Amino acid sequence: MARPVKRPPEQWKKEILEAAKELFLSKGYEETSVADIMEQVGGAKGMFYRFFQSKEEVMHALGDQMFLENNPFEAVRGRKDLTGLQKIQQVLTLFGSDKEREHLYEQAAGILKDPHILAAAVAANRQVLTPLWLELIEEGQGDGSIHTEYARELSELLPLVNFWLLPSVFPATADEIQHKCRFVAKVLSAMGLPILEEEMYERVEKILG
DSSP states (O other), rough: HHHHOOOHHHHHHHHHHHHHHHHHHTTTTTTTOHHHHHHHSOOOOOHHHOOOSSSSHHHHHHHHHHHHHHHHHHHHHTTTTTTTHHHHHHHHHHHHOHHHHHHHHHHGGGGGHHHHHHHHHHHHHHHHHHHHHHHHHHHHHHHHHOOOOHHHHHHOOOOOOOHHHTTTSSSHHHHHHHHHHHHHHHHHHHTTTTOOOOHHHHHHHHHHO
């Protein structure tokens, strides 16, 4: 039985997130229970529910935490050696190079079948990522590396692409997803953002395993 330990509330929350991250990455999200998390932390299940309503909420909190700890947009902001287009390309490369975040993202794909969770994830991406994409697209317009009349529309579209490619959200065969990939690359290129063809294929390969 877990032994209660006196810790400040923020310490409990931090340790719960750390334990959940370790277990999700090692055992998998579906195979990890709240009891598993709290056993590793050394606390009762009731302590978990003081901070989180569900395991799904922990997954969202982890995603936010990992993004803030390794924000690719911050990594390119202020760099004078890159154009706006090159910064976008670098952001995509940095997203793909964060293996822990990629693995956690794969673990989270299944829970997006729940429409409430999907809606919350879409809203979070729109609120956080859309302004960041818009900043880079407008920078590219300013320096001449991006030629588009659809900066705002593209900034709203980019955060939605991953959701559309996930078979857990929009059921599709491997061939259908590859076709979607080609479609997205051509649409973005036609709209003045020729950045995603190679990156999109790499993303699809990861999705399809």
